[in-house]
Amino acid sequence: MNKPLPNTYRQGPDSQGRFGQFGGRFVAETLMPLILEVEQAYEAAKRDPAFDAEWRRLLTHYVGRPSPLWFAERLTAHLGGAKVYFKRDELNHTGAHKINAVLGQILLAKRMGKTRIIAETGAGQHGVATATVCALFDLPCTVFMGATDVERQQPNVFRMKLLGAEVVPVTSGAATLKDAMNEALRYWVANVQDTYYCIGTVAGPHPYPVMVRDFQSVIGEEAKQQMQAAEGRLPDALVAAIGGGSNAMGLFYPFLDDSSVRMYGVEAAGHGVETEQHAASLTKGRPGVLHGNRTYLLQDAHGQITEAHSISAGLDYPGVGPEHSWLHELGRVQYVSATDDEALAAFQLCSKLEGIIPALEPAHALAHVIRMAPTLPKEEIILMNLCGRGDKDIFTVARHLGVEM
Amino acid sequence: MTGSDREAPQRSVDRPHPASRIAAKFAALKAEGRGALVTYLQGYDPDRETSLALLRGLPGAGADLIEVGVPFTDPMADGPAIQRAAQRALKVGATLEGVLGLVRDFRQGDDGTPIILMGYYNPILAYGVDRFCVDAAAAGVDGLIVVDVPPEEAGEIEPQARAAGLDLIRLVAPTTDDARLPRVLAATSGFVYYVSITGITGTRSATAASLEEAIPRIRKHTSLPIAIGFGIRTPQQAGEAARLADGAVVGTALVDTLAASLEEDGTARPETVGLVLDQVGALAAAVRGR
Numbered sequence: 147m148n149k150p151l152p153n154t155y156r157q158g159p160d161s162q163g164r165f166g167q168f169g170g171r172f173v174a175e176t177l178m179p180l181i182l183e184v185e186q187a188y189e190a191a192k193r194d195p196a197f198d199a200e201w202r203r204l205l206t207h208y209v210g211r212p213s214p215l216w217f218a219e220r221l222t223a224h225l226g227g228a229k230v231y232f233k234r235d236e237l238n239h240t241g242a243h244k245i246n247a248v249l250g251q252i253l254l255a256k257r258m259g260k261t262r263i264i265a266e267t268g269a270g271q272h273g274v275a276t277a278t279v280c281a282l283f284d285l286p287c288t289v290f291m292g293a294t295d296v297e298r299q300q301p302n303v304f305r306m307k308l309l310g311a312e313v314v315p316v317t318s319g320a321a322t323l324k325d326a327m328n329e330a331l332r333y334w335v336a337n338v339q340d341t342y343y344c345i346g347t348v349a350g351p352h353p354y355p356v357m358v359r360d361f362q363s364v365i366g367e368e369a370k371q372q373m374q375a376a377e378g379r380l381p382d383a384l385v386a387a388i389g390g391g392s393n394a395m396g397l398f399y400p401f402l403d404d405s406s407v408r409m410y411g412v413e414a415a416g417h418g419v420e421t422e423q424h425a426a427s428l429t430k431g432r433p434g435v436l437h438g439n440r441t442y443l444l445q446d447a448h449g450q451i452t453e454a455h456s457i458s459a460g461l462d463y464p465g466v467g468p469e470h471s472w473l474h475e476l477g478r479v480q481y482v483s484a485t486d487d488e489a490l491a492a493f494q495l496c497s498k499l500e501g502i503i504p505a506l507e508p509a510h511a512l513a514h515v516i517r518m519a520p521t522l523p524k525e526e527i528i529l530m531n532l533c534g535r536g537d538k539d540i541f542t543v544a545r546h547l548g549v550e551m
Numbered sequence: 552m553t554g555s556d557r558e559a560p561q562r563s564v565d566r567p568h569p570a571s572r573i574a575a576k577f578a579a580l581k582a583e584g585r586g587a588l589v590t591y592l593q594g595y596d597p598d599r600e601t602s603l604a605l606l607r608g609l610p611g612a613g614a615d616l617i618e619v620g621v622p623f624t625d626p627m628a629d630g631p632a633i634q635r636a637a638q639r640a641l642k643v644g645a646t647l648e649g650v651l652g653l654v655r656d657f658r659q660g661d662d663g664t665p666i667i668l669m670g671y672y673n674p675i676l677a678y679g680v681d682r683f684c685v686d687a688a689a690a691g692v693d694g695l696i697v698v699d700v701p702p703e704e705a706g707e708i709e710p711q712a713r714a715a716g717l718d719l720i721r722l723v724a725p726t727t728d729d730a731r732l733p734r735v736l737a738a739t740s741g742f743v744y745y746v747s748i749t750g751i752t753g754t755r756s757a758t759a760a761s762l763e764e765a766i767p768r769i770r771k772h773t774s775l776p777i778a779i780g781f782g783i784r785t786p787q788q789a790g791e792a793a794r795l796a797d798g799a800v801v802g803t804a805l806v807d808t809l810a811a812s813l814e815e816d817g818t819a820r821p822e823t824v825g826l827v828l829d830q831v832g833a834l835a836a837a838v839r840g841r
């Protein structure tokens with residue numbers, strides 16, 4: 147690429163929803179007017195101080211923000227290198243970062259006069275967050291979930307039902323997150339008048355990638371202040387797991403123009419990126435168009451989408467948000483990967499050393515921290531997004547460890 | 552960058568193309584005083600040979616224009632029947648290149664029936680947009696429906712399609728309001744494809760009343776022929792739609808017949824081609840007012 151580097155990484159997207167060549171609005175005509183309506187409504191909401199105030203009130207009193215910044219002292223001592231901090235979004239109500247963007251989107255849906263909410267979910271965290279907020283606002287909620295994921299995330303399926311949501315198992319394709327998203331889009335096309343589609347990550351057609359990023363940026367904004375208070379300076383490195391990339395964008399975005407801060411997005415390497423069984427779209431994929439945007443995708447030579455694999459249902463997606471594709475090509479963020487086994491080891495280490503059972507998704511981020519921290523001087527600071535708690539994963543982990551429950 | 556590594560066709564060779572088969576067909580039918588029957592089947596469903604036999608049989612059975620679906624793993628605008636058709640086709644190794652080959656073979660015996668490829672953008676991107684448009688035109692394709700490239704993203708493929716002489720047929724939906732309609736129509740050539748329901752293929756049918764309102768609304772903005780699709784299943788519905796507009800597209804109903812005729816393992820039976828073509832014949836009779 148011989149394009150000059152931008153003098154800010156925080157300008158995107160353009161009016162077409164593009165981050166460089168990535169993003170855009172690749173949807174059928176039936177959805178197009180609706181996407182434009184969401185965009186207009188979001189632009190108006192962003193300028194309305196009352197909208198922001200209501201969202202922040204809910205974040206404070208319902209979600210429990212700001213989430214703490216935790217110096218993981220025992221882990222730091224164990225690794226023997228850089229200081230490791232966790233941004234503890236696993237302490238949010240519902241146990242993950244997903245609710246930050248769900249609250250924003252449901253407030254938007256209400257402004258738009260929509261009376262039904264749909265969502266896709268992989269690990270079930272976004273589905274639980276959406277079902278939760280729908281319960282709070284008394285809105286009917288339908289969650290599309292791959293049948294494979296329904297199996298491996300039973301606790302979250304039950305949670306969603308308790309919260310009053312309808313969970314629709316999706317059997318098409320590999321019956322995971324990609325297929326759930328297809329099905330949610332299909333349902334939306336057929337129910338455009340009254341339905342709002344609450345997307346769980348920084349993917350989909352414009353304006354979803356920018357909107358979800360904006361809402362999730364509360365993570366990085368808080369962390370920046372908290373780090374100032376704790377250490378009087380910026381961290382040296384940020385680390386976050388990448389499924390679609392929302393917890394990572396949320397942490398990274400406020401720091402993008404701080405050139406001293408290195409950033410690492412950790413993709414799921416499944417059985418290894420050298421095998422066919424992984425979910426490392428940026429590491430092993432190439433640009434294409436799926437689910438409304440141009441981005442890096444796992445695909446074959448003919449442009450057919452290939453199945454992703456990860457022990458973590460939340461990372462099991464063959465694409466990635468378009469802004470990550472852009473940051474990848476610009477080299478602003480380094481995209482690395484961690485295998486199922488590395489994530490499992492990190493999951494156990496974190497539980498024993500810090501008394502925090504992480505979700506399998508941030509366990510991938512932690513696997514990279516475990517690799518990186520020992521190579522860095524003790525004065526350096528790594529900040530990792532601990533974006534979800536691991537209660538939902540204990541059955542999966544037990545099975546992998548050969549434990550009967 | 553358009554995702555293609557090939558050179559764009561020179562705009563200077565944007566010579567006048569021979570009158571498009573699509574325009575010629577609609578003009579001829581207009582002279583006959585009837586609308587068109589447009590059929591949709593997926594290329595390679597359930598295998599290449601059967602698919603080619605179907606294609607070759609369609610004009611004789613009464614199809615006036617032929618849509619060939621290009622199989623894709625993630626057909627966002629399609630219902631279960633066409634999703635399964637795509638899976639069957641992919642299982643036997645369907646590719647965009649392979650579908651172009653089918654069209655090339657079809658063209659050896661038929662130079663008049665317009666062929667429209669309908670599919671999603673990613674296989675075209677993988678093939679290379681520039682090269683694809685050139686190769687499609689050379690294979691005998693007349694028009695493209697790229698479901699997930701709306702007018703907002705037209706720059707992706709419109710210049711290359713135009714340079715190659717391919718019509719870009721756009722979908723107009725019930726959600727396309729009067730403010731948006733001119734923009735969509737301005738980006739359309741060949742004919743307008745009116746998606747008669749807000750929904751995916753093969754799920755429900757539009758009411759005659761809603762069509763009677765929608766078609767004149769579109770006519771106010773365009774002189775292009777209008778074909779109605781999504782949800783037309785029966786000869787009666789096809790006849791009505793072809794009279795109300797300029798054509799009726801039947802897809803899922805044919806795909807259902809094909810699917811029902813297959814062996815349990817998804818392979819063709821001897822009667823597969825005949826069953827589908829008989830149904831086309833019944834649809835054609837209704838469209839011809841017989």
Ligand SMILES: Cc1ncc(COP(=O)(O)O)c(C=O)c1O
Nearest residue numbers: 271389390391392393460507534
């Ligand atoms: C805890 C947790 N982290 C991460 C993810 C992956 O999504 P994203 O990359 O958008 O943060 C999920 C998705 O389900 C999740 O539940």
